[in-house]
Amino acid sequence: MGHDNKALFCCGSRPELIKIYPVYRQLQTTTKITPLLCNTGQHRDLMPPHLDSLGITPDFQLNVMRKEQCLDQLMAQLFAQLPSAFDNARPDIVIIQGDTASALASAILAYKKNLPIAHIEAGLRTHDKSSPFPEEIYRQNITTLAKWHFCPTEKARQNLLNENIAEENIFVTGNTSVDMVKNTYKELNGEIFDLPLLRQDKTKPYFLITLHRRESQGAPLMRITNSLLNFAKNNPEFHFIFPLHPNPATSQMIKDQLGTQKNFSLITPLPYPQFVRLMADAFAIITDSGGIQEEAPSLNTPVIVVRNNTERSEGIESGCLRLAGTKKDTILQELNLLINDKAHYKRMQQAHNPFGDGQAANRITAHLIDIIEKTHAKPI
Numbered sequence: 001m002g003h004d005n006k007a008l009f010c011c012g013s014r015p016e017l018i019k020i021y022p023v024y025r026q027l028q029t030t031t032k033i034t035p036l037l038c039n040t041g042q043h044r045d046l047m048p049p050h051l052d053s054l055g056i057t058p059d060f061q062l063n064v065m066r067k068e069q070c071l072d073q074l075m076a077q078l079f080a081q082l083p084s085a086f087d088n089a090r091p092d093i094v095i096i097q098g099d100t101a102s103a104l105a106s107a108i109l110a111y112k113k114n115l116p117i118a119h120i121e122a123g124l125r126t127h128d129k130s131s132p133f134p135e136e137i138y139r140q141n142i143t144t145l146a147k148w149h150f151c152p153t154e155k156a157r158q159n160l161l162n163e164n165i166a167e168e169n170i171f172v173t174g175n176t177s178v179d180m181v182k183n184t185y186k187e188l189n190g191e192i193f194d195l196p197l198l199r200q201d202k203t204k205p206y207f208l209i210t211l212h213r214r215e216s217q218g219a220p221l222m223r224i225t226n227s228l229l230n231f232a233k234n235n236p237e238f239h240f241i242f243p244l245h246p247n248p249a250t251s252q253m254i255k256d257q258l259g260t261q262k263n264f265s266l267i268t269p270l271p272y273p274q275f276v277r278l279m280a281d282a283f284a285i286i287t288d289s290g291g292i293q294e295e296a297p298s299l300n301t302p303v304i305v306v307r308n309n310t311e312r313s314e315g316i317e318s319g320c321l322r323l324a325g326t327k328k329d330t331i332l333q334e335l336n337l338l339i340n341d342k343a344h345y346k347r348m349q350q351a352h353n354p355f356g357d358g359q360a361a362n363r364i365t366a367h368l369i370d371i372i373e374k375t376h377a378k379p380i
């Protein structure tokens, strides 16, 4: 094919980069499609170490973050800055991942420029507009704008069929996060990072914790950290490692609440390979993160989800995740069950990962090539 087909990946956050990476890398090895990357800068501080460790230089680097910016101002910056990246890239297809502001703004612009959109991680739903906020509404809107939908699971496909998306445009591929965690763990090959000051006693089992969801801020986060403090005090034989999301709205409150507890280590966010090591070696993970719910089951680490609902209910059904809510009694109940009931712990550890088999990027790449070839045979 004489035509140089270009796919523009638009992303701005750590989880988007981690999840598009396996597809982006595979496209780099094909001659059929040239991948270009636009980093909006939405996670200004979190992204650069990840780009570095993955060896990626974005083709387009935007700078959309302003001090104390609200969600609407972020959207305005995205609409102000994305068009020139689109005009310079002149892509044949726009590829977006998930449900961030960067993904939605890119989808709206692509739609206005009449560019077809492929959506990775399509079809996740809680059907609750307030949780996750604003991602549930962002992803529902992205679905209406996208042409092709790469769903991680059959359930996600069903969600899209219920929204009248054409069956022939939906592909169940698995989540690329599973490709990423499996490949990274394999590449670690047993490597242990020496993370200074992480734990006083390295023989102690530890819980790994991350919390960042916007809808948890305020009272729910207070209840979660109170529960953790109570649990940590009652169980000094465990250590608690907590990489803090840089969002000042949550990190200061967490430091105030947990900073002086002896068996807690509050640390800065880690590069992905080191974080994978920590997930693999943890006794269990306590989190409100989406990506971690998908990754940890491939490392046989049980996950306690401190949210009121999850769009990843396949993991609850499979048994690798437990939904603990955000109330003290339900959180403590789940944590105590995990440390006191060996059979329950083992069942969680051994549960099947329903989010993918590590081959999602192969499938998505094959579909993209097929799509591009068909597009040239018959313009859309």
Ligand code: UDP
Pocket: 014, 015, 018, 177, 210, 212, 243, 268, 269, 270, 271, 272, 273, 275, 276, 288, 289, 290, 291, 292, 295
């Ligand atoms: N992660 C990381 N370092 C850290 C914490 C998380 O590399 O210190 C990775 C994690 O493995 C997962 C992603 O970041 O791939 C999750 O990001 P986050 O929880 O911020 O977003 P969500 O998945 O909820 O959208």
